Amino acid sequence: MNAIEAINLRKSFGPVAAVDDVSITVQEGEIFGFLGQNGAGKTTTIRMMTGVLTPDTGSVRISGIDLLKYPLEAKQKMGVIPENGTVYSDLTAEQNILWTAKFYGMDKANRERRCDEILARLGLESRRHDLVRFFSKGMRQRISIACAIVHSPPVLFLDEPTTGLDVYSRRLVLDTVRYMNKEGSTVLITTHNIEEANELCSSISIIERGKIIATGSPEKLKKQFDTTRYVEISFDQPVTEELFAALGIARAEPRGDKWRVYTGNTDQAVKQLVAMAAADHLTILSIATSSPTLEEAFVQMTGGAT
Amino acid sequence: MNLRLFVHSVLMVAEKDMRIYYYKGSVVIFGLLFPFIMFLTFFIGRNLDIALFFPSFLGMMLFFSASSTGPLITPWEKREKTYERLVSLPVQIGSIVLGDILAGAVFGMAITTIVWIGGTLLLHLHLVNPLALIPALVLGSITFASLGTLLASPATDTPSNIMMYSNLVRLPLIFVSGIFIPLSQLGSWAWTNELSPLTYLVDLFHAALNGDAVFSPALDAGALLLISCVFILAAKLIQQRNLISGR
Numbered sequence: 001m002n003a004i005e006a007i008n009l010r011k012s013f014g015p016v017a018a019v020d021d022v023s024i025t026v027q028e029g030e031i032f033g034f035l036g037q038n039g040a041g042k043t044t045t046i047r048m049m050t051g052v053l054t055p056d057t058g059s060v061r062i063s064g065i066d067l068l069k070y071p072l073e074a075k076q077k078m079g080v081i082p083e084n085g086t087v088y089s090d091l092t093a094e095q096n097i098l099w100t101a102k103f104y105g106m107d108k109a110n111r112e113r114r115c116d117e118i119l120a121r122l123g124l125e126s127r128r129h130d131l132v133r134f135f136s137k138g139m140r141q142r143i144s145i146a147c148a149i150v151h152s153p154p155v156l157f158l159d160e161p162t163t164g165l166d167v168y169s170r171r172l173v174l175d176t177v178r179y180m181n182k183e184g185s186t187v188l189i190t191t192h193n194i195e196e197a198n199e200l201c202s203s204i205s206i207i208e209r210g211k212i213i214a215t216g217s218p219e220k221l222k223k224q225f226d227t228t229r230y231v232e233i234s235f236d237q238p239v240t241e242e243l244f245a246a247l248g249i250a251r252a253e254p255r256g257d258k259w260r261v262y263t264g265n266t267d268q269a270v271k272q273l274v275a276m277a278a279a280d281h282l283t284i285l286s287i288a289t290s291s292p293t294l295e296e297a298f299v300q301m302t303g304g305a306t
Numbered sequence: 307m308n309l310r311l312f313v314h315s316v317l318m319v320a321e322k323d324m325r326i327y328y329y330k331g332s333v334v335i336f337g338l339l340f341p342f343i344m345f346l347t348f349f350i351g352r353n354l355d356i357a358l359f360f361p362s363f364l365g366m367m368l369f370f371s372a373s374s375t376g377p378l379i380t381p382w383e384k385r386e387k388t389y390e391r392l393v394s395l396p397v398q399i400g401s402i403v404l405g406d407i408l409a410g411a412v413f414g415m416a417i418t419t420i421v422w423i424g425g426t427l428l429l430h431l432h433l434v435n436p437l438a439l440i441p442a443l444v445l446g447s448i449t450f451a452s453l454g455t456l457l458a459s460p461a462t463d464t465p466s467n468i469m470m471y472s473n474l475v476r477l478p479l480i481f482v483s484g485i486f487i488p489l490s491q492l493g494s495w496a497w498t499n500e501l502s503p504l505t506y507l508v509d510l511f512h513a514a515l516n517g518d519a520v521f522s523p524a525l526d527a528g529a530l531l532l533i534s535c536v537f538i539l540a541a542k543l544i545q546q547r548n549l550i551s552g553r
Contacts, residue, residue, distance in 0.1 A: 052549075072311040072312060072397070080391070099318070
């Protein structure tokens with residue numbers, strides 16, 4: 001069964017189509033990554049999928065429940081960490097979590113047990129009675145996550161959950177996402193951090209100017225851009241780009257004291273480079289090959305402007 | 307719509323509002339201190355009959371206290387960026403509107419009841435028609451809590467702007483609603499009072515405490531009920547529109 005099913009979502013603000021015919025399907029148990037540049041339409045899409053924004057057209061189903069027709073029932077099935085949303089700074093950490101748990105209809109004993117469990121998991125036990133207004137950004141984000149997962153939602157939406165966080169908080173957030181997925185939650189996460197998506201997600205969609213331009217597993221997307229394989233090579237003396245152009249290599253970029261040569265066939269490129277170095281009396285100081293990265297695939301797909 | 311879930315969401319929104327917004331400075335100033343100061347400014351040194359003016363004072367108290375929380379809540383939540391999280395919880399716009407109104411109404415009703423009990427005990431005031439007092443308290447608090455929520459509905463994240471705007475609407479109302487001059491003595495200005503919802507509340511308090519109402523209690527209660535419905539629907543429509551336009 002599909003945990004999330006967004007069909008033909010459209011949203012325009014004045015003459016600008018922020019989201020144009022976006023469809024996303026997330027299977028139960030998946031961690032789904034939603035990537036895109038700033039302003040590509042990620043947040044608008046996730047806001048429509050969580051009932052924060054009404055789409056112009058299209059439909060959203062959460063665990064099979066139509067969000068537009070039955071918003072209360074559909075929202076019961078989800079936990080949301082909005083990009084621009086935070087918890088109540090006039091309440092304590094514990095009050096925020098307990099109030100949210102009560103909102104989802106949990107009984108008192110269950111609320112308290114789950115609150116203790118989550119505060120311990122997120123390392124905030126000692127701050128449970130402190131007002132959130134005195135918390136750092138990372139701690140606030142952890143409380144935000146605590147509120148989103150307190151009812152063990154079948155579907156969890158996270159919009160840029162690690163942006164601006166320190167290493168410790170970031171790691172806690174990602175560990176919690178993995179933990180929730182292991183516990184049975186389907187996760188949809190938007191992120192700028194390509195490697196984060198590569199590590200976490202089993203499927204990814206890339207959005208560009210309001211349209212989905214690619215969907216698939218990270219490995220599948222990387223393979224689509226096999227031309228982004230490269231050879232990194234350094235010589236004992238400076239060389240120019242013309243040297244590589246003469247070998248028929250279309251793209252070579254200087255990287256510090258090295259050159260990164262992009263190619264569809266690394267084996268052939270290595271042989272050519274070695275032959276060329278011998279012919280031009282250049283000493284190779286280092287040479288390495290690499291598989292395409294998701295970041296490279298993303299850069300290629302979104303026109304190279306990250 | 308699942309009625310049980312809807313009622314639960316309304317109560318949860320109201321609980322949150324009560325915990326957070328009852329203690330905000332602007333609610334205390336405009337909801338409690340302001341009507342007291344207005345009344346004392348008018349009353350002190352004029353040798354007026356307190357029993358005659360007490361219904362008007364109660365009306366003003368309920369008007370200001372019930373309408374003081376509403377204008378603060380939504381702009382405050384938008385500024386603090388908690389609104390988006392709230393909307394993503396199991397709520398509908400109707401839950402948020404009714405929850406905010408419920409919080410304002412409970413505040414207004416509680417404060418006014420305390421003032422009425424205190425005034426009655428201290429000043430030995432009468433209660434001529436107890437049956438008129440209940441709709442006065444209940445319908446009055448709902449009407450003006452709805453007004454407060456309606457005033458907060460335009461998309462803004464600046465609470466001070468909405469508080470200023472709401473006072474611009476609220477202050478003129480107290481001068482055309484028989485608060486300082488009894489309805490029966492407004493003379494050629496009498497036509498203005500029928501336009502103000504506060505008129506019907508003050509008149510209902512007059513019916514309950516002094517028995518000197520101008521309109522029938524049924525008309526006053528009906529008018530308050532109708533005006534409440536208009537305010538609630540307007541607030542819901544505006545907030546629904548904000549959700550569509552993304553503001």
